[in-house]
Amino acid sequence: MNEAIQSKEVRLISENGQQVLPIVQALNMAIDMGLDLVQINESDPPVCKILDGGKYKFDLQKKEKQNKQNQKTIVTKEIRMSISIDENDFRTKVNSAIAFLTKGYHVKVSVRFRGREITHSKIGEELLANFCQEVSHLVNSSTSAILQGRILSILLKP
Known part of the structure; x- marks a missing residue:
């Protein structure tokens, strides 16, 4: 000026x-x-x-x-589980994911393998499949399960 x-x-x-x-x-x-x-x-x-x-x-x-103000930031929430999760704990995690998805957050669901649990990766994939099925009515798109090191994860988008 x-x-x-x-x-x-x-x-x-x-x-x-x-x-x-x-x-x-x-x-x-x-x-x-x-x-x-x-x-x-x-x-x-x-x-x-x-x-x-x-x-x-x-x-x-x-x-x-x-x-x-017009910019929209994408917030990703993470839910962590192990393959030895109990049914009630699983239900609690599903309920928190439902709450996050209804608020519009992206949800990353992770299954962590400890020690020799990595040899049972099929159990982790089944756990993620069950999780996705529970919240499928709220999810528009999801990524396929990705194994990174000892963590198997999937991203759910409302």
Whole structure:
């Protein structure tokens, strides 16, 4: 804004069209009008407008704030189990997953294998299949079961 513009020439956009002017002449025009010379775009030469600088900054901040509010962040909740989970504990995990999915969260369901349990990976796959079947009415898409190290996991999306 004003003296912060470092170029010797600017492309000034005004009511009567656009023109390339020396920076000094553009600044004098802005001062005569009682307004500020605001750089809109950093090209060669920079694009500038004569307008109220305070109002322009306020409008930019307002636009940024509005864009920030419109962004939707995806939150992923994780539910961890082992292959030796009991029926009531399994039911509790399913209920918490249902609560997360109804709130719109993505849910990552993980089955952790300890020691030699990794040799029984079929049990873990069956556990995840049962879990998916319990929450299938709330799930639009899910990934296939992925084994990463000692953790078998699946991602459920509402």
